[in-house]
Amino acid sequence: MVELDRRYTAEEITEKLKEMSHRYPAHLSYRPAGESADDREIPGVLLGDSPKCLLVSAGIHGRESANTAAILQMIETYALIRENEYSDPLFEPGKKLLREYSIYFLPLMNPDGYEIALGDGGILQNAALREKAGNQGIPWKEWKGNGRGVDINRNFPCASFLPREGMEEAASEPETRALIRAFAEFPESVGYLDVHSRGKVLYYYRRAMTWRYNRRGKRLAKRMQKLSGYRLGSPREERETTFDGGNSVNYYSERYGRPAVTVETVADEAGFPMDLAYQKEVYREIRWLPLCFLKYGV
Numbered sequence: 001m002v003e004l005d006r007r008y009t010a011e012e013i014t015e016k017l018k019e020m021s022h023r024y025p026a027h028l029s030y031r032p033a034g035e036s037a038d039d040r041e042i043p044g045v046l047l048g049d050s051p052k053c054l055l056v057s058a059g060i061h062g063r064e065s066a067n068t069a070a071i072l073q074m075i076e077t078y079a080l081i082r083e084n085e086y087s088d089p090l091f092e093p094g095k096k097l098l099r100e101y102s103i104y105f106l107p108l109m110n111p112d113g114y115e116i117a118l119g120d121g122g123i124l125q126n127a128a129l130r131e132k133a134g135n136q137g138i139p140w141k142e143w144k145g146n147g148r149g150v151d152i153n154r155n156f157p158c159a160s161f162l163p164r165e166g167m168e169e170a171a172s173e174p175e176t177r178a179l180i181r182a183f184a185e186f187p188e189s190v191g192y193l194d195v196h197s198r199g200k201v202l203y204y205y206r207r208a209m210t211w212r213y214n215r216r217g218k219r220l221a222k223r224m225q226k227l228s229g230y231r232l233g234s235p236r237e238e239r240e241t242t243f244d245g246g247n248s249v250n251y252y253s254e255r256y257g258r259p260a261v262t263v264e265t266v267a268d269e270a271g272f273p274m275d276l277a278y279q280k281e282v283y284r285e286i287r288w289l290p291l292c293f294l295k296y297g298v
């Protein structure tokens with residue numbers, strides 16, 4: 001069982017997902033997305049086997065640790081729903097959705113950044129990366145980037161990508177390429193949900209997309225708003241917050257034309273390292289959002 005009142009290391013998260021896929025072999029299969037800059041496995045698990053897949057990622061930013069634990073718990077709950085062991089009559093429709101669609105969970109897209117933020121740069125195995133990280137002058141607990149100090153969520157090849165120092169090209173990072181490959185493995189995917197931590201907001205607006213696409217995204221986000229209690233981000237806010245461009249949701253929407261929603265958990269003023277209490281809170285707030293996405297966004 002997943003314990004939301006403790007913290008898991010990147011290695012333990014990988015083990016946990018393997019363990020769960022052994023416990024529910026009919027429903028879960030362990031499926032890593034690739035390897036990080038510092039050679040850590042990027043863990044993932046596929047629930048179901050339909051080609052109509054919803055992709056769910058978290059942990060793109062190292063320091064946003066609460067979401068990873070919340071999604072571990074979500075995976076277990078969804079496996080129990082499929083096993084018919086989750087006996088909440090409210091979730092009868094959930095059973096049907098999980099038979100029709102699959103969900104590819106990637107709870108820890110940036111394992112190096114996660115380990116750095118919960119420890120320090122000394123966890124980097126590669127000496128050159130360790131030295132580079134030390135020279136960046138960023139407090140460890142606030143670390144967002146990957147093991148090379150690059151913000152993966154600015155690294156996706158899309159209309160808003162901006163080259164800059166340390167990131168001259170899009171998809172320069174192994175974590176970025178791993179997620180791009182994961183998307184490509186499901187050409188019939190039905191949508192993408194990316195979980196971050198800043199202010200309990202849902203962002204659906206995609207600047208490079210059509211009015212019709214964004215209208216559809218807004219309808220879905222409003223449903224998600226009701227379930228989570230989060231605020232709906234305005235197109236203006238979305239433009240400002242993604243000012244730097246190159247986000248995974250932009251890439252997915254532009255490449256596949258299907259809904260891509262960013263979920264920002266946790267109060268604005270939350271500090272780092274994230275208090276353990278957030279893990280339970282985030283789980284409670286977002287646990288049904290993937291099912292909501294399948295019901296109203298597809």
Ligand SMILES: [Zn+2]
Binds near residue numbers: 195
């Ligand atoms: Zn983030």
